Amino acid sequence: MTPLLEARELVRRYSMRRGMLGRPVEVRAVNGVTLRLEAGRTLGLVGESGCGKSTTGRMVLGLEAPDEGDVQFEGAPMPPPGSLPWRRQRARMQMVYQDPLGALDRRLPIGVQVAEPLQIHGLPADATRVHALLRQVGLRPDQAERYPHELSGGQRQRAVLARALATDPVLLVCDEPISALDVSIQAQVMNLLVELQQQRGIALLFISHDLRAVRQMSHRVAVMYLGRIVEEGEPDAVLHDPAHPYAQALVSAIPDPTRRGNRIVLQGDPPNPAARPSGCAFHPRCPLAVSLCARQAPALKPRPGDGRLVACHVAQGEAAPMRKAA
Amino acid sequence: MAGAALVEIRDLAVAFDRTPALRGVSLSIGKGESLGLVGESGCGKSVTWLAALGLLPGKARVTGSVRLAGQEILHAPPATLDRVRGGRVAMIFQDPASSLNPVHRIGRQVTEALQLHRGLSGAAAREEARRLLDQVGMPDARRRLDAYPHELSGGQNQRVMIAIALAGQPELLVADEPTTALDVTIQAQILTLLAEIRRDTGMALVLISHDLGVIAETCERVCVMYAGRIVEETRTERLFAAPSHPYAQGLMAALPPIHGPRRPLAAIPGSVPEPWAMPPGCAFAPRCPRHVAACDAAPPPLVAVTPGHCAACIRPGAVSARAPLSPELLPA
Incomplete structure (x- = not known):
């Protein structure tokens, strides 16, 4: 079966200057990401700031062109940006951002904003259609007259969702859709996303730094570190028995009232994509790193035994772990 | 417990333009205790401490009582508050980058606090600043004294904020969402650091957070x-x-x-x-x-x-935390 979305070896480079007179430095935000997403399923993309998860999301939507690699949507390559087929395809895939207030136009009532994508794509944009969309995300039709500042954070994110659903997309890329919301509202929005997926068979690329939310939402989880996927698998497999040392540290960093102590605290700071370490990008912070890790970047491949996708020499059994003295 | 309380807040209320933000909060913190304040945005968890330390703008109407070791500090004269704030009670905030001065070197910002609260200057202050940066786990502390905030990462800047807070040898550190702007692995580092500092100095800690998990791992008591x-x-x-x-x-x-x-x-x-x-x-x-x-x-x-x-419920119940409260997924 052809997956809905398939991205192969995506690479995205930016050029950055240090200081006013500095030489431009190449920053690899995404460095060889391969992922596939089936129709009606959710892939959770998890990692820390700067790991390239948002850039990956923008590339699969065609909002940004990859420097290398390609994206296939429904078995066909992405049409060139700006062309008519590209615009037609954009109606089938939508983005939901973190900050609903920033994503909405604060001078327009939300009903007008929900109708806008319908008009752009030449679909009937009457009040009945707008009200149906609002109802679908748990808003009242009379709230179509409200301006974004008159709504609460959760209601605004619902309005953003209604607008994204207007063109009946088959793929939603949700970039930290709940991070700006309060805990009780996060649960409402996650439930809503799952419900919409079940009703309409939408595929979700759910980008988040929150492992709890990713487990709740996803059928598969990919953990990213410095522009690469380092581990991928079923949510419970990755969360309960992470194979990659970085995934292990991430999981152990989840605040959990039932666990005290024995947490893996990683040394050092999140890495700088402009100064990528040699070999495995994680090796300077890795408690298990061996000399091979500094020389050679591990490939993401099935682990012998259970077939978990992991990019780590040690987890693959290619190198013996060596615990550094703390 | 009333006699041993380090900070005793009674009926603290705050209103902005006659709109109440805090509607009567009473709590006490013992010496060396760790207390968590948890709640969603706008619940008043930060306002409580900004009001207690006199950090709210003038239009805020603050009533009630805040006693530090028995002495009333609410509406206290500025001279008294200057000795309390940063001295006996220190506060750190969510976004370290905006709490630090971007045009001054780290060392100068730490020594400024040392001079204000401990009267140290010159080489002695610089040496103490280095020791504090070491204590908060800053790698290569001596060289970092000459760095500017933008040269450090978010986690390192939060370490600098903690070092500045420790400069006054506070009896209480109020940490307002100290890890919210940080990545999860860095959050783990900062929480571990706060626990170590409490163990080593016997300082009391108030941790303000929207994250129950963070509170659970760090605090003995929770509001x-x-x-x-x-x-x-x-x-x-x-x-x-x-x-x-x-x-x-x-x-x-x-x-x-x-x-x-x-x-x-x-x-x-x-x-x-x-x-x-x-x-x-x-x-x-x-x-x-x-x-x-x-x-x-x-x-x-x-x-x-x-x-x-x-x-505060007329029908309190010991329902298990995992029992679904409502069969409905969505509000009307």
Whole structure:
């Protein structure tokens, strides 16, 4: 079966200057990401700031062109940006951002904003259609007259969702859709996303730094570190028995009232994509790193035994772990 | 416990332009204790401490009492407050980059605090600043004294903020969402650091957070706040084992579990009431699954349900935290 979305070896480079007179430095935000997403399923993309998860999301939507690699949507390559087929395809895939207030136009009532994508794509944009969309995300039709500042954070994110659903997309890329919301509202929005997926068979690329939310939402989880996927698998497999040392540290960093102590605290700071370490990008912070890790970047491949996708020499059994003295 | 309290807050209320933000908060912190304040945005957890330390703008109307080791500090003269703030009570905030001065070197910002609160200057201050940066786990502390905030990462800047807070050898550190702007692995580092500092210095800690998990790992006692009031107060293990207030139960049930089957989350329906449209009775009543007519009569007082465990609810219950509160997924 052809997956809905398939991205192969995506690479995205930016050029950055240090200081006013500095030489431009190449920053690899995404460095060889391969992922596939089936129709009606959710892939959770998890990692820390700067790991390239948002850039990956923008590339699969065609909002940004990859420097290398390609994206296939429904078995066909992405049409060139700006062309008519590209615009037609954009109606089938939508983005939901973190900050609903920033994503909405604060001078327009939300009903007008929900109708806008319908008009752009030449679909009937009457009040009945707008009200149906609002109802679908748990808003009242009379709230179509409200301006974004008159709504609460959760209601605004619902309005953003209604607008994204207007063109009946088959793929939603949700970039930290709940991070700006309060805990009780996060649960409402996650439930809503799952419900919409079940009703309409939408595929979700759910980008988040929150492992709890990713487990709740996803059928598969990919953990990213410095522009690469380092581990991928079923949510419970990755969360309960992470194979990659970085995934292990991430999981152990989840605040959990039932666990005290024995947490893996990683040394050092999140890495700088402009100064990528040699070999495995994680090796300077890795408690298990061996000399091979500094020389050679591990490939993401099935682990012998259970077939978990992991990019780590040690987890693959290619190198013996060596615990550094703390 | 009243005699041994380091900070004793009584009936603290704050209003901005006659709109109440804090509606009567009483709490106390013992010497060396760690207290968590948890709640959603706008519940008053930060305002409590900004008001207590006189850090709110002039238009805020603050009433009540705040005693530090028996001495009233609310509306105290500036000279008194200057000795308290940064000295006996230090505060760190969510975004370290905006709390630090971008045009001054780290070393100067740490030594400034040392000069103000400990009278150190010159080489002695610089040496002490280096020691503090070492204490907060800053790698290569001596060279970092000459760095500017933009040259450091978010986690390192938060370490600098903690070093500045420690410069006055405070008896109490108020940390307002200290890890919210940081990545999870860095959050783990900072929480571990705060626990180590408490162990080494015997300092009391107030941790303000929206994240129950962060509070659970760091604090001995916890206050859950909702709409400007404390709705539940107890030992942290007790809150997680047997939350009593329906809001505390709802907060826990809304958190996606790490283990066990995945099912729709028991979301709390609706949203927090606006401060200018507070319900007449319990502020949580419109969202509450246990709501009865009596809830709308008057705001319920915080009373003990068992010794050491208080809840502001006329129908407190020991419902298990994981029991779904409402079969509905979506609010009307």
